[in-house]
Amino acid sequence: xxxxxxxxxxxxxxxxxxxxxxxxxxxxxxxxxxxxxxxxxxxxxxxxxxxxxxxxxxxxxxxxxxxxxxxxxxxxxxxxxxxxxxxxxxxxxxxxxxxxxxxxxxxxxxxxxxxxxxxxxxxxxxxxxxxxxxxxxxxxxxxxxxxxxxxxxxxxxxxxxxxxxxxxxxxxxxxxxxxxxxxxxxxxxxxxxxxxxxxxxxxxxxxxxxxxxxxxxxxxxxxxxxxxxxxxxxxxxxxxxxxxxxxxxxxxxxxxxxxxxxxxxxxxxxxxxxxxxxxxxxxxxxxxxxxxxxxxxxxxxxxxxxxxxxxxxxxxxxxxxxxxxxxxxxxxxxxxxxxxxxxxxxxxxxx
Numbered sequence: 147x148x149x150x151x152x153x154x155x156x157x158x159x160x161x162x163x164x165x166x167x168x169x170x171x172x173x174x175x176x177x178x179x180x181x182x183x184x185x186x187x188x189x190x191x192x193x194x195x196x197x198x199x200x201x202x203x204x205x206x207x208x209x210x211x212x213x214x215x216x217x218x219x220x221x222x223x224x225x226x227x228x229x230x231x232x233x234x235x236x237x238x239x240x241x242x243x244x245x246x247x248x249x250x251x252x253x254x255x256x257x258x259x260x261x262x263x264x265x266x267x268x269x270x271x272x273x274x275x276x277x278x279x280x281x282x283x284x285x286x287x288x289x290x291x292x293x294x295x296x297x298x299x300x301x302x303x304x305x306x307x308x309x310x311x312x313x314x315x316x317x318x319x320x321x322x323x324x325x326x327x328x329x330x331x332x333x334x335x336x337x338x339x340x341x342x343x344x345x346x347x348x349x350x351x352x353x354x355x356x357x358x359x360x361x362x363x364x365x366x367x368x369x370x371x372x373x374x375x376x377x378x379x380x381x382x383x384x385x386x387x388x389x390x391x392x393x394x395x396x397x398x399x400x401x402x403x404x405x406x407x408x409x410x411x412x413x414x415x416x417x418x419x420x421x422x423x424x425x426x427x428x429x430x431x432x433x434x435x436x437x438x439x440x441x442x443x444x445x446x447x448x449x450x451x452x453x454x455x456x457x458x459x460x461x462x463x464x465x466x467x468x469x470x471x472x473x474x475x476x477x478x479x480x481x482x483x484x485x486x487x488x489x490x491x492x493x494x495x496x497x
Contacts, residue, residue, distance in 0.1 A: 150469055215227045
């Protein structure tokens with residue numbers, strides 16, 4: 147059973163842990179806020195479960211604790227950065243701020259980052275843009291790892307390659323965060339540790355058979371995660387996965403060709419200002435009308451109402467902000483271990 151923790155206390159604790167490990171205060175704050183935001187929205191594989199591995203990256207020297215990214219290319223509405231494997235959440239927040247400035251003057255702004263460290267939960271960033279009446283697109287891949295095979299293939303060639311989009315409507319934001327594979331490395335890894343099975347056969351073994359056993363991703367010869375669409379429509383997820391690689395590593399000019407050995411990410415962050423296009427009011431009217439049509443759609447008898455992407459995450463966020471954020475089994479134990487090592491007091495769980 148998961149324990150709940152006060153949001154402010156667990157954020158301060160996470161920040162203090164990162165600072166004690168050597169990370170600069172501003173960077174520590176950004177990482178802690180984004181990880182807690184992931185848990186608040188129910189994305190528990192990409193919330194504080196990642197704090198322990200991030201601390202490991204700091205201690206091993208693979209995540210620099212100070213310094214800046216390098217701007218390697220710059221035009222009116224475009225920048226390319228070398229992230230130098232600095233903390234991913236800090237880099238993404240900086241990229242969003244930079245892209246917003248470009249969007250306010252040019253209508254759109256894009257920052258592409260090579261050599262970012264892991265960037266946590268993409269959905270956790272979106273509301274920062276939609277609250278400002280902006281549209282945001284974030285795409286990410288990790289050129290150091292492979293776990294997804296092309297449709298019809300047996301060997302992994304790329305990562306789950308998520309696409310996240312946030313935009314405002316007249317009745318609240320739409321926030322979507324979708325992997326181009328059926329499931330994520332984080333979920334498969336967690337279930338493998340727990341000796342559990344996936345709810346459906348979302349993986350393929352090395353011979354191409356569908357399976358619900360996480361172990362096929364860890365045993366030799368390795369299996370793979372299937373693209374969205376599975377055995378029969380996986381060509382769709384496969385195509386989207388290739389698109390994400392092109393818009394991240396491709397545009398960054400750095401990726402699988404260089405064969406980096408370090409856990410990290412190639413990222414595209416794009417922000418658009420609807421005001422520069424058909425106007426903000428018209429945008430919100432248009433997006434709101436479709437969202438309302440979906441929300442009010444008839445459903446089969448006994449079925450729940452139609453949900454809008456991000457609606458569940460926002461509802462959980464509101465609830466957990468009051469009740470405390472729940473951490474999945476194993477996470478408090480891992481963090482308590484770090485708190486002892488780094489001399490930072492672990493907060494008490496709420497009753």
